[in-house]
Amino acid sequence: MRNKHGIAGLAVFAIAAVYTCYQATGMHAERESWNALAWVVLLFTAFNAVSKPWADDASNMRSFLLHTVKPQDWLLARILYYSLMLLGLGALIFAAFLLFLGMDPFTGSGALFFFLGIEATALALASLLAMIQALAARAGGGFSLIAVLGLPLIIPIILVSTRYGMDIMKGIAFGDTAHHLLFLATLTGGFTALGYILFPYLWRD
Amino acid sequence: MNHLFFQINPLEGFFFGSGKAMVVAGVAIIILIGLGLWLFRMESRLQRLNDALDQRLNDAQNQPS
Amino acid sequence: MIQRSWKIGGLALLGYVLCMIFFVPLGPGLLEFTSTGSAGHVQDQDRKVTVYALTGFGTHWTESPDQLTVVLRHGTQLASLPLIETLDATHVLVGMDLPYTVPSKSWDVLVTHPVDGTLLLENGVFLQDRFIDEQTKWANPEIAEYPAELPFHFPYQPQILETIRNLMLHVPMWFTMFLLMGISFVASIRQLSTAHDLHQDTKAEASVQIGLLFGALGLVTGSLWARYTWGAWWVDDPQLNGALVTVLVYAGYLVLRATIQNIRLRARLSSVYNLFAFVILIILLMVLPRFSESLHPGKGGNPGFNSYDLDSSLRAVFYPAVLGWMMLGTWMYHVRLKASSIERKLRQLQ
Incomplete structure (x- = not known):
């Protein structure tokens, strides 16, 4: 239903953003800027990803779908779609960061754990933004409304993620900082459950 | 009072040392009473407006029948 | 009317709170304990000791100055310091007559006074010129803790x-x-x-x-x-x-x-x-x-x-x-x- 060009465009956007960061900081970036830039690029890519309207946001398509699919399943499908897309984009962003900005901040298997953090954040963002996108589309507000509603709501996710990333870069043992990942997983579950309950109210006329 | 304390925090030394706390407390309490009176008046006016509106709504419903 | 009374009650509560905020005094506390750099004599001793100035906030040290005691504390170790002079209600001079070998560099300062009660300045003094031996043990002097005997006041907290x-x-x-x-x-x-x-x-x-x-x-x-x-x-x-x-x-x-x-x-x-x-x-x-x-x-x-x-x-x-x-x-x-x-x-x- 969504075309390939959209996803390719997002990939290009993400790589261009990482390249801009590389131009700004140069090779061997400080770990603080490495950490900050990685999350900011992921965040902007995620917002870009959800900014495109779905075909079924139009009301005639929606009323057709209402008779054929359970709205809850429809939300889960959207979350799944965004999750897969953001997992892929997260991996791409991380690879681009390693390529351009170097692996200096990481010691041992730190890079692997940082990657885990990126993927966990991608899942949490997908579960929240799927709902926000549907809400904004239904309100007819477009991208600016997604930003106004979404940005404050995702701040807890980003706060936890940046702290986790910094812990990993400082060389703190994974076991001592894993509770951040657990928290992200709880958020993902919570947002999905909340969306699952509330999506029908959003969807029907 | 204490000279060292003035150095640490000049505003507070000024405030409590010069006996102006009375004035500030007085102003604060007057503002509080003003807010209370304003809220009471606003509430009763809204209540009257509400009753008048209910009357009008009733009339509007009863007239066509 | 119940409707009106709880609103008046709320206003009355806030009025009480505002009065308390502005009129309740702050309790006594300790601001500083610093070396004056000069040496002085402690009463009935010949030895010269470094003089330290203790600055309090809202204290009453001119009332019964002879009952004021200054004690240094580190863990369970206590050492009382001799008074040299009471300057005014919030300033006293104290002689630092600790031996050369002490168990720690940083010490809490405890001040007891019948009016102000027991006051504490955490890590109030940092001894630069002493030899540190953590094994040192001293005989603990007896000190009693008093509560403050002052009218209703808010507690003193450092910084705040x-x-x-x-x-x-x-x-x-x-x-x-x-x-x-x-x-x-x-x-x-x-x-x-x-x-x-x-x-x-x-x-x-x-x-x-x-x-x-x-x-x-x-x-x-x-x-x-x-x-x-x-x-x-x-x-x-x-x-x-x-x-x-x-x-x-x-x-x-x-x-x-x-x-x-x-x-x-x-x-x-x-x-x-x-x-x-x-x-x-x-x-x-x-x-x-x-x-x-x-x-x-x-x-x-x-x-x-x-x-x-x-x-x-x-x-x-x-x-x-x-x-x-x-x-x-x-x-x-x-x-x-x-x-x-x-x-x-x-x-x-x-």
């Missing part, structure tokens, strides 16, 4: 000093915002379960509007307090960021409402968003601060003031303050709700 009074304004603002957002949360749930009536939606909107007002006041009082205790209007701290973001989330709620024209759709969508917003509020203000270290009081536990920090004199004002502000908040919410529902009826009439 007189700004402790802000406790009665800053903390209840957030409690009131919690209450109002909770009312809004319940109203939104009820709005989603009743499809035809929009009254619950009006309730949710009115309480968010008043709640945002209290949130803004909480930010302002917090910012002022931060300026006087931490030295900056804003510091990067999980608790502060959480508070700001909560206010932004609820501002987003009002933006969302302004975007949607259809009132039924608006009621439904904003209710859905409001449920998300309340969950985020709980996470930001109650869960996240416990995850991380914070400058804000109550770090790693209760995000408000720790109950151990609140002594009985603070509690006697703090609890009425919370109740009073909550009553005022609820009252303002009722007035706002009445105005909103009249607006709705007017539109219906047109």
Whole structure:
């Protein structure tokens, strides 16, 4: 239903953003800027990803779908779609960061754990933004409304993620900082459950 | 009072040392009473407006029948 | 009328709180314990010792000066210091007659006086010119702890000093915002379960509007307090960021409402968003601060003031303050709700 060009465009956007960061900081970036830039690029890519309207946001398509699919399943499908897309984009962003900005901040298997953090954040963002996108589309507000509603709501996710990333870069043992990942997983579950309950109210006329 | 304390925090030394706390407390309490009176008046006016509106709504419903 | 009496009661509580805030004095405390650099004689001793100046805040050392005792403490080790001279109610000179070998560099200063009670300056003195041997053991002198014999006063706390009074304004603002957002949360749930009536939606909107007002006041009082205790209007701290973001989330709620024209759709969508917003509020203000270290009081536990920090004199004002502000908040919410529902009826009439 969504075309390939959209996803390719997002990939290009993400790589261009990482390249801009590389131009700004140069090779061997400080770990603080490495950490900050990685999350900011992921965040902007995620917002870009959800900014495109779905075909079924139009009301005639929606009323057709209402008779054929359970709205809850429809939300889960959207979350799944965004999750897969953001997992892929997260991996791409991380690879681009390693390529351009170097692996200096990481010691041992730190890079692997940082990657885990990126993927966990991608899942949490997908579960929240799927709902926000549907809400904004239904309100007819477009991208600016997604930003106004979404940005404050995702701040807890980003706060936890940046702290986790910094812990990993400082060389703190994974076991001592894993509770951040657990928290992200709880958020993902919570947002999905909340969306699952509330999506029908959003969807029907 | 204490000279060292003035150095640490000049505003507070000024405030409590010069006996102006009375004035500030007085102003604060007057503002509080003003807010209370304003809220009471606003509430009763809204209540009257509400009753008048209910009357009008009733009339509007009863007239066509 | 019951209706009127609880509102007057709330105002009376706030009046009491304001009077207490401005008229209750602050209790005594210790500000500084520093070397004067000069040497002096202690009474009935020939040996010269370094003279230290002890500065108190609101103390009464001129009353019965001979009963003032100054004691250094490290763990269970105690050493009392001889007095040289009492200059005035808040300044005394003390002789540092510790032996050359001491068990630690940093010491707490304990001062006991019959009027002020036992006062403590944590890590008040740092000995540069001594030999450290942690094995050293001294015979502990007997000291008695007194409570202060002063009329009703707020406890002295270092750094916070007189700004402790802000406790009665800053903390209840957030409690009131919690209450109002909770009312809004319940109203939104009820709005989603009743499809035809929009009254619950009006309730949710009115309480968010008043709640945002209290949130803004909480930010302002917090910012002022931060300026006087931490030295900056804003510091990067999980608790502060959480508070700001909560206010932004609820501002987003009002933006969302302004975007949607259809009132039924608006009621439904904003209710859905409001449920998300309340969950985020709980996470930001109650869960996240416990995850991380914070400058804000109550770090790693209760995000408000720790109950151990609140002594009985603070509690006697703090609890009425919370109740009073909550009553005022609820009252303002009722007035706002009445105005909103009249607006709705007017539109219906047109």
